Amino acid sequence: MSQTRISELLNINPRFLRSVNLERDFGDSLALDSYVATTETSRYLRRIGRGLREESGERAWRITGDFGSGKSSFALVLANLLSRPARDLPKNVRPLLVTGVH
Numbered sequence: 001m002s003q004t005r006i007s008e009l010l011n012i013n014p015r016f017l018r019s020v021n022l023e024r025d026f027g028d029s030l031a032l033d034s035y036v037a038t039t040e041t042s043r044y045l046r047r048i049g050r051g052l053r054e055e056s057g058e059r060a061w062r063i064t065g066d067f068g069s070g071k072s073s074f075a076l077v078l079a080n081l082l083s084r085p086a087r088d089l090p091k092n093v094r095p096l097l098v099t100g101v102h
Helices: 039-051 071-083 094-099
Strands: none
Touching: 039 071, 039 094, 071 094
16 A cells, blocks of 8 residues: 655645745745635735825734734735836736735
């Protein structure tokens, strides 16, 4: 009887084999290719977008969560949305511009 290895059963996207590092990954055009925005992500981006308006007094946010919950990935998306034109964003991230964070 042959035994199946766990590695033969799982196919892990290489993007998930390392953690996000803002300094290293900000310039990496592939770092956001597999980013999946959730309903919560979009809601948080809208909230930050409202805070960026000139008339807003909502200027400080705290991002908390368990290890591996996506805080750094969220920060990487946010940094890209705030600093890059839409044409330079990965296609999967462009729809997040409608949240008002640009």
